[in-house]
Amino acid sequence: MAAEQTISPASKATSGPNWLLRDLAGLAVILVLAGIGYLLFPNNLALLTRITAIALLVLSLDLVTGYCGIATLGHAALFGAGAYAAGIAAAHFGITDPIIMVVIGAIGGAAAGLLAGAIMLRGHGLAQLVLSIAIVYLFHETANKASGWTGGSDGLAGISPDPVFGLFGFDLWGRTAYVFGIVLLVLVFLLLRVLVRSPFGMLCRGIKEDPVRVSAMGASVNATLLRMYVISGAVAGVGGALNAISTQVVGLDSLSFTTSAEALVMLVLGGTGSLYGGLIGTLVFMWFEDFVSSINPFHWLTIVGALLIAVVLFAPSGLYGTAVQLLQRIRDKR
Amino acid sequence: MSTVFEARHLNKSFGGLAVAKDISISLARGDRVALIGPNGAGKTTFINLVTGHLAPDSGTVMFDDADVTALSPTKRVRQGLVRSFQVTRLFSEMTPAEHVALAVLQRTGRSGRMLGNFQAMQDVMAEVQESLHSLGIDHVANRRVSEIAYGQQRLLEIALALALRPKVLLLDEPAAGVPQSDTSRIETALAALPADLAVLMIDHDMDLVFRFARRVVVLAAGAIIFDGSPQEVTQDMRVREAYLGNYANARSAA
Ligand SMILES: Nc1ncnc2c1ncn2[C@@H]1O[C@H](COP(=O)(O)OP(=O)(O)OP(=O)(O)O)[C@@H](O)[C@H]1O
Ligand SMILES: [Mg+2]
Numbered sequence: 271m272a273a274e275q276t277i278s279p280a281s282k283a284t285s286g287p288n289w290l291l292r293d294l295a296g297l298a299v300i301l302v303l304a305g306i307g308y309l310l311f312p313n314n315l316a317l318l319t320r321i322t323a324i325a326l327l328v329l330s331l332d333l334v335t336g337y338c339g340i341a342t343l344g345h346a347a348l349f350g351a352g353a354y355a356a357g358i359a360a361a362h363f364g365i366t367d368p369i370i371m372v373v374i375g376a377i378g379g380a381a382a383g384l385l386a387g388a389i390m391l392r393g394h395g396l397a398q399l400v401l402s403i404a405i406v407y408l409f410h411e412t413a414n415k416a417s418g419w420t421g422g423s424d425g426l427a428g429i430s431p432d433p434v435f436g437l438f439g440f441d442l443w444g445r446t447a448y449v450f451g452i453v454l455l456v457l458v459f460l461l462l463r464v465l466v467r468s469p470f471g472m473l474c475r476g477i478k479e480d481p482v483r484v485s486a487m488g489a490s491v492n493a494t495l496l497r498m499y500v501i502s503g504a505v506a507g508v509g510g511a512l513n514a515i516s517t518q519v520v521g522l523d524s525l526s527f528t529t530s531a532e533a534l535v536m537l538v539l540g541g542t543g544s545l546y547g548g549l550i551g552t553l554v555f556m557w558f559e560d561f562v563s564s565i566n567p568f569h570w571l572t573i574v575g576a577l578l579i580a581v582v583l584f585a586p587s588g589l590y591g592t593a594v595q596l597l598q599r600i601r602d603k604r
Numbered sequence: 605m606s607t608v609f610e611a612r613h614l615n616k617s618f619g620g621l622a623v624a625k626d627i628s629i630s631l632a633r634g635d636r637v638a639l640i641g642p643n644g645a646g647k648t649t650f651i652n653l654v655t656g657h658l659a660p661d662s663g664t665v666m667f668d669d670a671d672v673t674a675l676s677p678t679k680r681v682r683q684g685l686v687r688s689f690q691v692t693r694l695f696s697e698m699t700p701a702e703h704v705a706l707a708v709l710q711r712t713g714r715s716g717r718m719l720g721n722f723q724a725m726q727d728v729m730a731e732v733q734e735s736l737h738s739l740g741i742d743h744v745a746n747r748r749v750s751e752i753a754y755g756q757q758r759l760l761e762i763a764l765a766l767a768l769r770p771k772v773l774l775l776d777e778p779a780a781g782v783p784q785s786d787t788s789r790i791e792t793a794l795a796a797l798p799a800d801l802a803v804l805m806i807d808h809d810m811d812l813v814f815r816f817a818r819r820v821v822v823l824a825a826g827a828i829i830f831d832g833s834p835q836e837v838t839q840d841m842r843v844r845e846a847y848l849g850n851y852a853n854a855r856s857a858a
Binding site: 468473474476483485491494 | 655677681682686694696698712714715716717768
């Protein structure tokens with residue numbers, strides 16, 4: 271046994287005392303990277319904004335998969351619901367204030383999360399995975415059929431958001447959209463870091479490890495998971511709304527099976543259950559996708575596939591998880 | 605006597621195998637009852653029937669003078685009917701401090717809070733500290749459970765159950781799998797359980813049973829064959845036949 275330790279927050283605790291430092295460092299890294307992206311790729315801000323929107327989807331997925339242990343291949347349903355909610359509000363109801371559109375996107379996503387969660391939580395394991403796929407197909411088909419509202423396969427156009435605070439108009443280069451997206455990402459990220467450290471977050475981690483133990487402590491497993499699903503939906507919905515605002519269209523691909531599967535891949539690539547891993551996975555995957563497909567548009571999927579196999583086999587806890595383990599090993603040695 | 609808990613005529617079979625046959629047991633405040641019996645006698649099944657993890661084919665479970673047979677396991681826990689598990693069920697990635705904190709937060713209706721952290725909640729931290737200290741595992745409070753010794757994990761199981769402030773505590777082999785050198789800590793913990801708590805403990809270690817229990821219930825093939833004092837149980841012929849013949853086996857298997 272190790273030397274005497276007091277119970278006051280110490281090194282090995284999953285929620286140690288340095289969490290504030292760590293989150294501030296994380297925040298600084300996000301802002302620095304965002305600044306570098308802005309300076310280095312001024313002509314590619316649209317891609318960077320899309321990465322930001324997808325990062326919100328992956329964060330949202332991390333909440334249910336990484337913190338609650340629910341594997342889903344249908345999470346884009348929540349992202350797309352947010353995108354369509356914000357887009358429809360703008361195109362059909364003239365609600366074009368970007369901040370209100372984000373709020374509507376969050377509500378749309380949360381409602382989709384409630385529905386998806388209520389269905390998904392009736393199954394377990396494989397059945398649950400199949401339910402998630404069924405849900406995203408149903409959402410996709412509904413959006414396709416309701417073309418009067420959604421534009422169907424042509425996409426929903428006619429979204430022209432007002433300037434942010436009436437001051438910063440959405441320009442052709444996508445500068446405003448990019449900054450708007452980064453601000454949303456940072457805000458959501460900080461809120462989620464608070465959430466996962468809270469008693470509720472701890473309860474979810476418990477459920478992920480052993481739902482029977484949690485119920486033997488008197489907590490209701492399904493009610494907790496459903497709440498997390500609604501929160502996750504709101505986060506995905508913010509990402510969807512950001513996508514609608516920045517691209518000014520909403521397409522059916524925003525609630526596709528492919529987007530759902532890619533989000534899961536990004537999460538696994540970066541590492542589940544830390545929020546940091548999700549961000550890293552999204553950045554690496556989407557940057558890699560863009561980079562490789564510009565060199566070789568025909569084989570990029572093959573290369574991405576090979577990369578993924580390498581990560582899953584050699585770094586099963588993802589890029590972030592593996593890095594943390596390595597650091598810990600170095601620190602333990604000293 | 606104030607009865608807090610009563611199982612009435614519980615029956616359960618899996619397929620053709622009857623694992624609970626007309627089981628009736630009642631517990632009063634402050635009771636210390638040992639439930640013993642050979643491997644596969646249906647002891648764990650009895651706990652599952654009582655906690656609601658399994659539904660009985662027939663029979664009722666009374667708790668605090670109310671019929672709780674139809675209540676979900678979580679509702680029973682909230683009323684004070686708490687169990688531990690024969691094979692440790694803990695959250696391997698969490699620390700003992702987090703475990704106890706979660707139980708305290710749950711009991712006090714704060715486990716759904718989305719702001720703040722238990723380490724900033726003084727009353728929770730005080731209770732966590734006091735609980736882990738009294739069981740002698742405060743020095744590993746902030747290690748991952750996967751990194752602490754099995755005996756310490758068993759003690760944490762007890763800490764978790766107690767943090768829920770139960771009225772009735774059902775312990776399923778609290779010392780199972782613990783090296784002989786460490787069982788004394790568990791025995792100390794058992795001796796220090798709150799005096800008015802009703803405890804039913806399953807165990808194969810007869811020395812522990814005889815020191816702990818003031819009443820022994822023997823289960824064999826799903827039926828109660830003895831319910832009486834520890835002194836009488838060794839003299840009971842039926843128990844000898846059904847159980848003590850297997851005692852050596854049971855002990856080496858445990
Ligand atoms: N879910 C189940 N489905 C089918 N059979 C079961 C189930 N649970 C238990 N059994 C059977 O019921 C019988 C009683 O099991 P139980 O676990 O209650 O025994 P026990 O007295 O706790 O034994 P031990 O001392 O080994 O823990 C065993 O024959 C077991 O195989
Ligand atoms: Mg058993």
